[in-house]
Amino acid sequence: MLSLKKYLTEGLLQFTILLSLIGVRVDVDTYLTSQLPPLREIILGPSSAYTQTQFHNLRNTLDGYGIHPKSIDLDNYFTARRLLSQVRALDRLQVPTTEVSAWLVHRDPEGSVSGSQPSSGLALESSSGLQDVTGPDTGVRESETEQGFSEDLEDLGAVAPPVSGDLTKEDIDLIDILWRQDIDLGAGREIFDYSHRQKEQDVDKELQDGVEQEDTWPGEGEEVLAPNLLVDGETGESFPAQVPGGENQTALSLELCLRLPEATCPFGENAEFPADISSLTEAVPSESEPPGLQNNLLSPLLTGTESPFDLEQQWQDLMSIMEMQAMEVNTSTNEILYNNPPGDPLSTNYSLAPNTPINQNVSLHQASLGGCSQDFSLFSPEVESLPVASSSTLLPLVPSNSTSLNSTFGSTNLTGLFFPPQLNGTANDTAGPELPDPLGGLLDEAMLDEISLMDLAIEEGFNSVQASQLKEEFDSDSGLSLDSSHSPSSLSSSEGSSSSSSSSSSSASSSASSSFSEEGAVGYSSDSETLDLEEVEGAVGYQPEYSKFCRMSYQDPSQLSCLPYLEHVGHNHTYNMAPSALDSDKQMSRDEHRARAMKIPFTNDKIINLPVEEFNELLSKYQLSEAQLSLIRDIRRRGKNKMAAQNCRKRKLDTILNLKRDVEDLQRDKARLLREKVEFLRSLRQMKQKVQSLYQEVFGRLRDENGRPYSPSQYALQYAGDGSVLLIPRTLADQQARRQERKPKDRRK
DNA sequence: CTAACTTGTCATGTC
DNA sequence: CTGACATGACAAGTT
Numbered sequence: 001m002l003s004l005k006k007y008l009t010e011g012l013l014q015f016t017i018l019l020s021l022i023g024v025r026v027d028v029d030t031y032l033t034s035q036l037p038p039l040r041e042i043i044l045g046p047s048s049a050y051t052q053t054q055f056h057n058l059r060n061t062l063d064g065y066g067i068h069p070k071s072i073d074l075d076n077y078f079t080a081r082r083l084l085s086q087v088r089a090l091d092r093l094q095v096p097t098t099e100v101s102a103w104l105v106h107r108d109p110e111g112s113v114s115g116s117q118p119s120s121g122l123a124l125e126s127s128s129g130l131q132d133v134t135g136p137d138t139g140v141r142e143s144e145t146e147q148g149f150s151e152d153l154e155d156l157g158a159v160a161p162p163v164s165g166d167l168t169k170e171d172i173d174l175i176d177i178l179w180r181q182d183i184d185l186g187a188g189r190e191i192f193d194y195s196h197r198q199k200e201q202d203v204d205k206e207l208q209d210g211v212e213q214e215d216t217w218p219g220e221g222e223e224v225l226a227p228n229l230l231v232d233g234e235t236g237e238s239f240p241a242q243v244p245g246g247e248n249q250t251a252l253s254l255e256l257c258l259r260l261p262e263a264t265c266p267f268g269e270n271a272e273f274p275a276d277i278s279s280l281t282e283a284v285p286s287e288s289e290p291p292g293l294q295n296n297l298l299s300p301l302l303t304g305t306e307s308p309f310d311l312e313q314q315w316q317d318l319m320s321i322m323e324m325q326a327m328e329v330n331t332s333t334n335e336i337l338y339n340n341p342p343g344d345p346l347s348t349n350y351s352l353a354p355n356t357p358i359n360q361n362v363s364l365h366q367a368s369l370g371g372c373s374q375d376f377s378l379f380s381p382e383v384e385s386l387p388v389a390s391s392s393t394l395l396p397l398v399p400s401n402s403t404s405l406n407s408t409f410g411s412t413n414l415t416g417l418f419f420p421p422q423l424n425g426t427a428n429d430t431a432g433p434e435l436p437d438p439l440g441g442l443l444d445e446a447m448l449d450e451i452s453l454m455d456l457a458i459e460e461g462f463n464s465v466q467a468s469q470l471k472e473e474f475d476s477d478s479g480l481s482l483d484s485s486h487s488p489s490s491l492s493s494s495e496g497s498s499s500s501s502s503s504s505s506s507s508a509s510s511s512a513s514s515s516f517s518e519e520g521a522v523g524y525s526s527d528s529e530t531l532d533l534e535e536v537e538g539a540v541g542y543q544p545e546y547s548k549f550c551r552m553s554y555q556d557p558s559q560l561s562c563l564p565y566l567e568h569v570g571h572n573h574t575y576n577m578a579p580s581a582l583d584s585d586k587q588m589s590r591d592e593h594r595a596r597a598m599k600i601p602f603t604n605d606k607i608i609n610l611p612v613e614e615f616n617e618l619l620s621k622y623q624l625s626e627a628q629l630s631l632i633r634d635i636r637r638r639g640k641n642k643m644a645a646q647n648c649r650k651r652k653l654d655t656i657l658n659l660k661r662d663v664e665d666l667q668r669d670k671a672r673l674l675r676e677k678v679e680f681l682r683s684l685r686q687m688k689q690k691v692q693s694l695y696q697e698v699f700g701r702l703r704d705e706n707g708r709p710y711s712p713s714q715y716a717l718q719y720a721g722d723g724s725v726l727l728i729p730r731t732l733a734d735q736q737a738r739r740q741e742r743k744p745k746d747r748r749k
Numbered sequence: 750c751t752a753a754c755t756t757g758t759c760a761t762g763t764c
Numbered sequence: 765c766t767g768a769c770a771t772g773a774c775a776a777g778t779t
Binding site (some may be wrong): 646 | 754755757759760
Binding site (some may be wrong): 308612640641643645647648 | 766
């Protein structure tokens with residue numbers, strides 16, 4: 001038994017450690033300006049539930065009393081397991097689950113999207129992240145959604161270990177590792193499943209349509225169906241025509257400000273980023289993609305080669321660069337991200353392709369990465385207000401077919417930055433497909449694509465559905481006071497002071513004592529009828545009433561705080577119940593029967609609740625036999641222990657409820673952090689696109705001494721630390737890129 | 750009737 | 765050492 005206890009305690013300790021680990025992980029908050037009170041509470045342990053209750057007391061289930069005490073040898077273990085499973089589930093984004101469920105809902109032939117529908121309810125329930133889903137097909141669906149969920153998360157890089165039994169050190173380590181993967185959302189994936197993505201898109205769309213009240217994306221149908229136009233649009237044929245003559249620099253400090261027609265903005269003011277992938281995918285309904293551009297566009301998304309760590313590091317590099325490079329960019333583009341109709345930027349862009357948009361007021365500074373620093377305050381709490389210059393040309397992702405995606409963003413090398421030869425029209429005629437993608441290493445398209453998918457899921461799916469679900473849970477939970485401030489001591493408040501009944505001392509303490517025993521009640525039955533009715537009630541009243549209130553306190557802990565008063569009231573009520581002495585008899589506890597049998601001259605209530613001094617004083621007032629004194633002591637002991645047991649059980653319940661609430665808080669925080677991360681990545685992607693387009697713009701306008709455009713295969717733009725952009729031979733750029741690539745790795749070592 | 754749940758009680762340990 | 769308290773375990777009662 002001792003070993004088992006130890007084992008269970010260790011398990012719970014591990015659980016605590018796990019929570020702490022999660023807390024550490026989500027310390028992303030420290031620079032996301034977010035707060036995680038629950039985590040801190042868990043880690044620092046201010047919760048009275050934790051301080052009052054030892055973890056090895058955790059028994060039964062989150063639902064309350066779940067396991068029979070006789071199985072106590074296992075229930076601790078299973079409780080820990082259950083909690084661990086929930087915590088582990090935190091590591092898995094649950095949005096996809098919701099999406100899947102929602103998808104099923106909308107397949108309902110009735111077409112009604114009612115939250116009361118079982119499937120919908122299931123979806124909501126699943127979205128909550130809690131696994132206590134009930135209802136028909138729950139098991140199957142749960143497994144299905146779970147599976148799909150894991151799948152999704154694997155795609156997202158946030159892979160949680162399968163919920164298994166024991167929590168081992170390896171488990172914790174694995175969770176930690178997986179969390180890192182999660183952080184590096186989507187990184188390191190070499191394969192991206194089109195069909196899967198398509199499914200997600202469908203789900204997203206369903207969520208969009210259904211959950212958000214048929215808020216369809218206007219034009220997504222027609223506009224997206226113009227993939228062929230995209231090619232033209234992407235080529236930016238208009239660029240060369242607008243190119244202002246040829247600058248003759250080979251190592252050119254591009255201080256010039258490219259002023260391009262505003263009308264050429266690819267996405268327009270109302271383009272919404274999140275929809276782009278969706279539309280893109282819709283345009284590619286299956287793996288049998290339409291030939292041409294879309295394939296090309298998507299291809300770079302499938303070539304993520306960066307390891308999560310690289311990505312993370314590069315992201316940090318990006319951030320530092322962005323902070324260093326102050327650039328002025330029109331901040332009015334918030335609309336692009338937020339005020340846009342659900343129009344699909346990419347699709348819109350495709351449809352508008354013939355009029356390939358070009359930035360207006362875009363200086364070459366803006367072409368540099370640093371230029372985005374001011375625009376994209378990624379760590380702003382309001383990421384969504386991310387200012388993407390309305391004039392900025394958010395060109396759709398173009399395939400660079402780059403094999404060297406390892407250039408860090410920190411690299412000043414813009415060589416081959418998103419240079420899409422096929423798409424860049426005349427300016428890119430010479431662009432080779434082998435051009436490296438400086439940004440690719442930082443945030444490869446595959447990852448961004450995944451992020452977008454996840455973003456969609458979270459934005460449309462989770463935010464509206466799961467968040468509401470969480471809210472519901474919380475609200476419903478609010479009905480249950482988890483306030484651990486309810487001091488158990490309130491139960492043991494001195495009741496004796498209020499006891500109005502100083503029970504008449506039925507001085508007949510004669511024969512009873514002789515027959516006293518633990519079963520003394522046997523001899524009582526005959527005597528009881530002679531007892532003063534008031535005495536009987538007085539002696540009997542307390543316990544039943546008290547028990548009632550204690551029971552109430554279990555159901556609603558908030559009532560516990562007023563127990564001291566209720567206790568008295570209830571006690572007095574017993575006197576009003578006088579008419580039925582038999583009832584009182586029935587409600588009498590064994591000790592009360594014994595007390596009556598022994599003709600104890602005061603109530604059990606006093607015996608139990610009087611302070612020691614008063615209690616001894618009371619005893620001294622009476623001439624009590626040894627048997628009576630023993631019984632009184634036993635009554636006091638048992639009475640106190642009873643209250644202690646009630647308090648103990650209440651604490652257990654409170655602890656469980658607190659843990660449940662904390663788990664919910666953690667889930668909520670995790671969802672929020674993931675949402676924020678997705679938003680960051682999305683803005684990063686937009687930035688990348690912007691840089692890409694600007695690169696194309698700049699490079700396409702460069703002319704050599706002979707007025708001919710530079711070949712992208714031979715030259716590349718390099719971003720210098722001082723903000724200038726240089727045109728350098730590609731070989732040199734590649735060397736520098738490689739050098740930059742090694743640095744972070746060395747640093748990591 | 751059984752199983753699950755509730756409650757009281759005891760033993761034991763801690764403070 | 766004693767009293768109060770906490771809690772695991774068990775048993776009896778209740779649902």
